[in-house]
Amino acid sequence: MRLLLDTHTALWAISDDPRLGAHSRDLITTAASGVLLSHVSIWEIAIKHALTRSDMPLSAAQAIQWAEDCGFDLLPLELPHLLTLEQLPLHHRDPFDRLLVAQSIRESLTLLSADGAFVAYGCPLWDARH
Numbered sequence: 001m002r003l004l005l006d007t008h009t010a011l012w013a014i015s016d017d018p019r020l021g022a023h024s025r026d027l028i029t030t031a032a033s034g035v036l037l038s039h040v041s042i043w044e045i046a047i048k049h050a051l052t053r054s055d056m057p058l059s060a061a062q063a064i065q066w067a068e069d070c071g072f073d074l075l076p077l078e079l080p081h082l083l084t085l086e087q088l089p090l091h092h093r094d095p096f097d098r099l100l101v102a103q104s105i106r107e108s109l110t111l112l113s114a115d116g117a118f119v120a121y122g123c124p125l126w127d128a129r130h
Helices: 008-015 024-033 039-048 060-069 078-086 095-107 116-121
Strands: 001-006 035-038 074-077 110-113 126-127
Touching: 001 008, 001 024, 001 060, 001 095, 008 024, 008 039, 008 060, 008 110, 024 110, 024 126, 035 095, 039 060, 039 074, 039 095, 060 074, 078 095, 095 110, 095 116
Parallel strands: 001 035, 001 110, 035 074, 110 126
Antiparallel strands: none
16 A cells, blocks of 8 residues: 555654554554655645744755655655546535545545545545554
């Protein structure tokens, strides 16, 4: 299974947050055949960090370094992802989350997230709290 980390899931993994479930932690660290962090998440982190949001404990540069140190792949945002996004119903209004869903669908990746709104899209999904 190849995993695409939702932004909050990546932040939970980075900070060793207890909200990240034991099975999800195992998927990230050992069981998955590949773990990806999207440029979309890096973009979201950069924006929130620049706004000095209290829920953004690191910069985009630090997130990139963490992903590289862990051996994760960075997933660029490409035109086919945008074409998939265009076809998605508006179950979710957050543009970052919608882009992650589009990437998950287009690349056949399992999205690791605690966001229940993703279920409506039918994309491969694993609840990060488990």
